[in-house]
Amino acid sequence: MKPFAYQRAKDVESAVTTVAARPEASFLGGGTNLVDLMKMEVLKPELLVDVRHLVSRTIEPAHGGGLLIGAGMSNNELAADRRIRRRYPMLSQALLSGASYQLRNLATVGGNFLQRTRCPYFRDVTMPCNKREPGTGCAARDGVQRDLAVLGADASCVATHPSDMAVAMAALDAVLHTVGPSGERTIPVNELYRSPAEGPQRDTVLERGELITAVELPAAPVAAHSRYRKVRDRASYAFALVSVAAALEVRHGSVTQVRLALGGVAHKPWRATTAERALVGRPATEAGFRAAAEAELAAARPLAGNAFKVPLARNTIVSMLRDLTEGA
Amino acid sequence: MTSPNETNEPSRRAVLKAGVAGLGATMVPFGAFEALGAEPAQAAGPVTAPPAAASRGGIGAALKRVEGPLKVRGAATYAFEWPVEKPAYLYPLLSTIASGRVTSVDTRAALAEPGVLGVLTHLNAPRLAWADEPEVALLQSDRVAYHGQIVGAVIADGIETARYAAGLVKLEYAAEPVDVDLRTDRDDLRKPQHAQGFGQLPGDLMNGAPADTSAGDFAAGLASAVHRVDATYTTPVQHHNPMEPHAAVATWTDDEITLYCGSQGVSTPQELLTRAFGLEAGRLRLISPYVGGAFGSKDFSALWGTLALMGARLVPGRPVKLSFTRQQMFTLVGHRPAAIQRVRLGADARGRLVAISHDAVQETAKAKQYAEQTVQASRSMYAAPNRRTSTRIALLDVPIPTIMRGPGEATGMFALESAMDELAEKMGLDPIELRLLNEPQTHPETGQPFSSRHLKQCFEEGARRFGWKNRARKPRTRRKDGWLIGTGVAAATYPSPRLPGSTAFARVDRDGRYTVRIAAADIGTGTWTTLAQIAAEALGVPQNRVTLQIGDSSYPRASSGGFSSGMNSWGTTVYEAARALHAAVDEHGGKVPPEGIEVTVGMPDDPRLRQYEFGSYGAQFAEVRVHEDTGEIRVPRLLGVFDVGRVINPVTARSQLLGGMTWGLSMTLHEETALDHRYGHFVNNDFGGYHIAANADVGSIEVHFLDVRDPHINPMGSKGAGEIGIIGTAAAIANGAYNATGVRVRDLPLTLDKFL
Amino acid sequence: MEQKITLRVDGKERTLTVDTRTTLLDALRERLGVTSAKKGCDHGQCGACTVMLDGRRVTSCLVLAVAGDGAEVVTAAGLADGDDLHPVQKSFVAEDAFQCGYCTPGQIVSAVAMLREAKEGWPSVVSDDLDADRVVLDRAEIAERMSGNLCRCAAYVNIVTAIEKVTRP
Structure with a gap:
């Protein structure tokens, strides 16, 4: 150091x-x-x-029936909170899927959003990496590709975002509360992350000195019927190859509400809006789920070493939606 | 001298469920061990096993590990933890090219950093008296032979400063093209030579076996076969990753040079380093009572010892502490070499093998040839009149491979036992039946008798316990909750060698207390406990009257622990010392004089070692689940039945086998070191990227042993237990995955993408 | 850059001056001689360095010592009362839940903290009922909750048994 x-x-x-x-x-x-x-x-x-001791470690009710989560809470404290477990189970499960109990006791909610990529070329200072040293090139693209992105990547960077929590937060339309040099503001999680095409060296739109103080979870009754599923190379204590956060409401055989986000596939938690649009108002059938997943993944541009993530993501989405339908 | 368990009847077969409860174990009281860990500063004196108080002990007793109470408090002292006055910290600097030369070195910024005491590079490192062994010598020239080679080191007052300043050393390189591609169509593949004993002996392969063998006419045999299998299997680079990083603490004074050094044996590294530094014999003392895992990575290589000693020379008067980082361990302490294996089997209409061939192409380093006995199991497992095996190596710009748990057979039996499953599947035969049909009476190549080989009983016992008869014969027919379920089986074998060169000291005092001293090691295998049990039985006294001393090179020389040779080598030697001591007591008319009696004896030769084939055997069963949607693979149940001869301690033996089987699970599902072919570096070089099985990956694992004495191998009747647990596990799981899914995966690891 | 800090380690107050770069793990091992916590990876990827920090299990290799100023630290050495071992330690010995012993102190601290978490009703990702009032520690739950502690000797089966036996005396 x-x-x-x-x-x-x-x-x-x-x-x-x-x-x-x-x-x-x-x-x-x-x-x-x-x-x-x-x-x-x-x-x-x-x-x-x-700043750990400065930032709130409690959860308070937010207007509109949501919750305002102190950004200083540990990942485990948030996962164990009764309100989260009952109203947003996918968030609890996402948190509990991440890292280990030891790490989650240290890691804060605010910090979780700002994890850097686990791309091994980013983590090795002897390798070229546009995210670490702009202009040096991307060693990962033609290197070991298993963990790389299939969606939203750019020639300059194919890194993935490693967070599980943020995937559930993206599905839940969570909003960050920040304090920066120019005062307080709010940033939807789905607008937090910059595209690598805008320059991979900056992961987020946060300004220098801007601190996440809280995360607001809007009320989302559909989220009470939700799950997070993490597919990885080990049964525990490993980053996602693909993960899916899904919430589903089915009435009279048709999808009335759905939330869907993917992890492990892009530089950010990937809100699957195309799939959501394809699902709502249509019959809750396996064929419909598959078509929606394929619509979302049509934009995928996999590399040889991570091409499996596309069928894996598709199958995991279908499997999750099927399970949520059956459990409805 | 004969324990009640001992019998010369090899046919006595008691299947012991290797559980802990109910075996009459005596708990070791917790109070007796203060001198070991609690005051480690004093332990530069003899390191002594805590006495197994109140226990009769002896072979077969289910004793708890004697050092257990120390380990659960974290009070057992590992290499880096030995307290020394005012230590300096050394941080190694590794090459960032895979091939070429260091052309310039600029240490100014590093030396200017406050707290930096010195910088070692090839320009100022001590010239070694023996510099041509790349697993011992370093910094002797500007050559870079692999990515991640030691090219320098910084020594500083603080651990943080040393590491930071290492980054300030500026090195320039002349890089040469990188060649790390292992392919079978390379035109420069060669037959390994002189790889025996880490290249110190003339035999072709690491264990001294020939690279190639043949008998009969393989081509004609295969042509005559009714059923054939011809399949190619690949296994990747894997890394040992013991939890304790390789560490050394060196103090170099005019009187003595002391090296606390995690190692699988103390004598071998002591001798290697003595030779490298040109020291007079006995001046260097190497101490290693507790080792935080090794698995082959702390056997021959001594780089961390060399570097710590070089550091101690550079900063006279300061003890130097060195620990490799987890990342550095990926290039500096060896790996299991990647291999491509082709297996061809031919069987007659009934399933009797008429032809077997096994051809392995294995990666090794340009820096040093390492070649293992990948094809060896195919020479002895099954009877067939026509057979051949071959071994070829590709010399690449990679770090030096070395032995890793179950070297040779761990990968070789994945190939052979997968191929046997493929043959059984083709023929519609039960895979156990196929194996038993081809069980040889004598070694199929040499014709020598097996000293003991109870593979058939392992299969029968295992099949009964596992419920093998309930399996679905047709693949992809069982499913539950989205998971496809299958079962697989495979055989296991590993030789039980006795390594030469051990000597033991035994002493009896007038009060009837015994001391046994041998420079053996305990790398977690239980030597502190089991060697004391052997000593007690050999001496014919209760174990609480025996004090065992190991882990110090000032004790009589011993071989290193590896290849499941430890107990066979050390135990036999301790037995001989006990015999000699009894003889000496008899010479004194059965009385012990006031000064006591002591003897030091070498391991005896035994002509039977050349007359029989010695090996452990096992049958491995696996239940495998593969998720229909995601391809995720889980192994909820493993069951192994093992013939490891007479069991010295069912508690520690069971743990060894459990550990081996879990290693097998881990190598099958997870382990692969990814090599970047452009830069020649290992990419996933940490525990985040290189997955070993975590707790949640492991379900039920049952270990059973046939407790059958081997009549010839050694006085204990025991065979090796360290490797056998990992052998065959991969094939059993892959065969189970095939049974679950109908997908035959021939490339380890069995990651989910291969089932999508 | 150096700063003076105070830690309460295994019940004893310890004041020392550390480089700001010093981790809690290195402060314990290299400065205070508390080698019970082990360094296995130094990056939070193995769990060998697990200690309780103000009552919660953490990987001490990723905590800066200066950030831990004023904290209460418990290692496996502090769980035992001299020679009188903690029940979890006794169970690890009885079940042979280790071989080389290097990951063991971390496993034990982790297990002790895990039992507390379970008592507080903390769920895990394998909990069938995420909202259950009472956690039933079956083998799958124990294995998941202990997965942050790698063991290369692979004593997992015995580790789970050792913990299971503590929960059901």
């Missing part, structure tokens, strides 16, 4: 001001990803501003 200074901020405002003013400064939350990457010198901040 490059030497750095460490300070515990007194309040959110001073933390934001400090980080905004120094290009080599960074917030420190749970540290599970930041410290990991600092050890390999993928990230080399010169100042860490510890």
Whole structure:
């Protein structure tokens, strides 16, 4: 690790001001990803501003019947919360699918959104990588491709976003509350992540010094009937090859409401809006589910080493929707 | 001297369920071990096994691990944890090209970093007296032979500073083209030579076996066959990944050079390093009482010892601590080489094999040839008049491969036992029946008798316990909740070699207490407990009167633990020492004089070792589930029945076999080190990318052993148990996956994409 | 850059000056001589370094020591009362739930914390009823909840049994 200074901020405002003013400064939350990457010198901040104790660790009711989740909550605390388990089971399951209990006790909700890609070429500072060092090229595209993106990628970067939680949050239309140098704002999760075509070096639209303070989950009765399914190379403690967050409401044999998002396939949690549009108002049949999944995945541009993700994503979507229909 | 269990009748067969409960084990009291871990600073004196107090012990007793109470508190001292005064920390710097030369070195920025004590590169590293063994020597020239080779190191006051400053060393390279492609159509494949004993001995393959063999006329035999299988199987590079990284702590003073060094044996690395540094014999002392796993990766290679000693030379007066990072372990401590294997089987109308061939092409390093006995099992498993085996290697710009749990057979039996399943499937024969039909009476190539081979009983016992008769004969016929269900079976075999070169010391004091000393190692296999059990039986005394001392090179020389040779080599030697001690006591008229009596003896030769084939056997059963939609594969149940001779300790033996079977599961479902063919580097070089089985991957695993004494192998009657558990597991699972899905996967690992 | 911190480790208050880069794991092992927590991967990918930090199990290799200033740390050494082992430790010995022993202290801290989590009703991803009031720790639940601790000797079957026996004395 490059030497750095460490300070515990007194309040959110001073933390934001400090980080905004120094290009080599960074917030420190749970540290599970930041410290990991600092050890390999993928990230080399010169100042860490510890904000974990500043950011709320509670859940409060939000207007409109939703919930406002403090960004400082640990992943496990959020997963175990009764309101989440009952009203948004897919979110609980997504959290519980991620990492390990030890890591989830450290990792914060805010930090989870900002995990960097697990692309092995990004994590190896001796390799070319446009995300780590803009303009050096992408070593992954013609390298080991198993974990790479099949949707939304660009010639400059084919990395995937590793979060499980964010996939459920995307399906639930969660909204981030932030405090930045220019004040407070809200950002829908589905607008948080930048396309690699806009320059893969910046993952999100957050500005320097902008801190996630809370996440708002809108009321979504359909989410009470939802699941998260993570398909991976090991039964536990592994990143997703493909994951699916799905919520479904079926009435009189037809889909009335659906939420669908994919993980492990793109630079961001992939909200499957094409599939959702293809499902709503149509019969809840296996053929319909398959057609919707295929419509979503028509845009997929797989590489030789990750082509399996396309049928895998299709089958997992179909299987999830079938299970949710049968369990309805 | 004969325990109640001992008998010369090999036919006595008691199938012990290797459970822990009900075997009359005596718990070791927890209070007795303070001197070991709690005050490790004193342990530069003799390291002694905690006594198995209140226990009669002896062979066959289900004793708990004597060091258990230390380990559960984290108080057993591993290499990096030995307390030393004012240590300096060394961090290695690895090459970022796979082939070429270092053309320039700039250490100024690193040396300017506060706290940096020195930088080692090939320009200033000590010249070694023996520099041509690449698994021991380093920094002797500007050559780079693989990506991730040690090209320097930084030594600093702090662990963080050393690592950071290593990144400040600027190296320039002249890179040469990278060649890491393992293919069978390469025109430069060659027959391995002189790979025996890590290249120290003249035999073709690691274990001394010839690269190629043949008997009869394979082509004619195959032509005469009614049923044929011709299939090619591939296995990838795999990594040992013991939980404890390779670490060493070196102190170099005028009096003594001490190296605390995680190792599978203390004598071999002590000798290698003594030779490399040109030291007088005995000046270097290597201490390694506890090792956090090894699996072959801490056997011959001594790079971490070399580097720590070089560091200690560079900063005189400071002990130097070195631990490889998990990422560095992927290139510095060996790997299981990738292999491509073609198996051809021909059978007559009834299923008797008339022809067997097994041809392996294996990857190895340009830096050093390593060639393993991948095809060896096909020489002994099944009877057939016409047969051939061959081994070829491709020399590539890759790190040096080495032995890894079940070296040779772990991959070779995946191929052979998958092919046998394919033949059984083609013929509509039960796969167990096919195997039993071809069980040889003597070794099919040499004609030598098997000292003991109870494979048939393993299959019969296993089939009964597993419920084999209930299996669906037709593939893809059982499903539940979206999962296709199948069952598979495979045979297992691994030789039980005795390695030469062990010596043991035994002493009796006037008060009737015994001390046994041998430079053996415990890498988690249970040596602290089991060797003491052997000593107690050999001495004919209760175990609580025996003090065992191992893990220190100042003790009488011993071979390293590997190839399931540990107990056979060390136990036999300890037995001999006990005999000699008894003889010495007899010479004193049966009385022990005040100064005690002590003997030091070498391992005896035994002509029977050349007259019989020695090996462990097993039958592996697997239940496999493959998800119809996602291809996810799970192994909810494994069952193994093993013939490992007489069981020295059912608790530790069961754990060894459980561990081996879980390794088999892990290599089948998960393990593959991905090689980037452009840069020649291992891409997934951490636990996030290189998956080993996690707890949730493992379901029910049942271990059973036939407790049958081998009549000739050694005084204990015991055969090897370290490797046999991993052998055949992969084939049993792949065969089960075929039975579940109808999809035959011939390429490990069995990842979900192969079933989509 | 250095800072002074205070940790309460296995019941003892320890004050030390650390480089800001020092992890909690290295502070324990290299500075305080508390080697019970092990370094297996240094990246949160194996669980050998698991300790309880203010009552919750964490991978201490990813915690900066300066960020842990003021915290209460419990290692496997602190779970035992001298020679009197914690019930989970006793069960690990009785079931031979380890071989080389290197991952073992982390497994044990993890198991002790896991039993607490289960008591608090925390679910897992394999829980059939995500909203159940009471967690029933069957083998699948134990295995999932212990999957953050890798064991290369592969004592998993015995680890699960050792924990199972503690839950059902």
